[in-house]
């Protein structure tokens with residue numbers, strides 16, 4: 438078995454460091470919740486494994502190396518697919534010679550039966566098996582559910598680093614206070630808290646108000662922004678007359694979709710001034726300009742290619758202000 442990123446680029450080569458760790462990434466990743474998820478995302482209907490493998494290779498070719506998965510995504514199928522695609526290239530498959538290696542981030546889910554510190558190491562070994570690697574790059578706590586205190590999970594994360602099962606550790610859906618407590622425990626163990634993965638987009642700006650973005654900046658923790666395209670709504674392809682399919686259509690409809698239209702019009706207008714960038718690319722670039730790392734989901738090569746086009750340019754201050762104002766006004 439190989440480590441997940443045998444040739445992880447240095448920060449200098451790949452853009453920015455992940456928190457205070459030596460891992461280098463471009464400030465954009467790929468979310469893989471939809472990889473293997475039939476229930477919410479419709480895996481096997483409008484996209485199949487070949488589409489996902491093409492999204493994987495297209496992302497790597499564009500320098501987008503961070504792939505975010507979790508033991509719960511598709512009941513483990515997301516990890517299995519990511520492992521399969523990683524191995525296919527290690528066996529001399531598409532892109533191995535020229536593209537950078539993937540940086541794999543996965544997550545521990547604190548199920549009610551995951552109550553003891555040791556359950557994290559057992560769950561991580563399960564993820565490593567599904568991924569077919571001996572070490573991941575980033576291991577995250579998915580949610581901080583009671584009754585286990587965050588200090589216990591922080592110590593379990595440190596155990597995972599010391600056991601050589603992960604290079605770096607992070608959290609997800611943590612408040613500023615939970616982050617600080619985790620950071621304190623890890624610091625005592627000599628390990629940086631690399632990241633906090635939270636819901637953040639132009640349609641959901643809570644991290645700016647609840648202290649999480651400020652705490653990330655203060656503690657040198659990378660804020661990984663999930664659902665950065667508001668589950669596809671910020672691409673501009675959905676609207677009141679064209680709601681998203683499946684369960685998303687029940688969650689986002691009518692007034693909610695109508696409220697987003699002025700924001701989408703502004704994304705479109707700003708994108709046109711940047712040689713035809715799309716609403717999705719502008720929405721992702723806004724998150725990059727806020728100092729965060731968005732991880733948009735991609736179901737095929739076309740989406741992966743478009744999302745990678747959020748890299749390599751920047752919105753100016755006036756454009757960021759305009760987007761802040763229009764998203765505040767919703």
Ligand SMILES: NC(=O)c1ccc[n+]([C@@H]2O[C@H](COP(=O)([O-])OP(=O)(O)OC[C@H]3O[C@@H](n4cnc5c(N)ncnc54)[C@H](OP(=O)(O)O)[C@@H]3O)[C@@H](O)[C@H]2O)c1
Pocket residue numbers: 467468469470471478505506579609610634635662663664665666667668669670672674681717732733734735736739740741743744
């Ligand atoms: N830590 C957590 O609790 C948590 C929670 C949620 C998500 N996440 C992570 O964050 C990742 C991203 O979030 P997300 O998947 O919820 O939402 P998202 O990235 O905002 O939206 C992804 C969806 O938007 C559509 N899309 C993406 N790029 C597109 C493009 N260029 N053009 C047109 N449509 C495009 C696709 O769906 P359609 O084609 O079907 O529209 C895709 O599945 C997840 O995969 C997961 O890794 C973490």
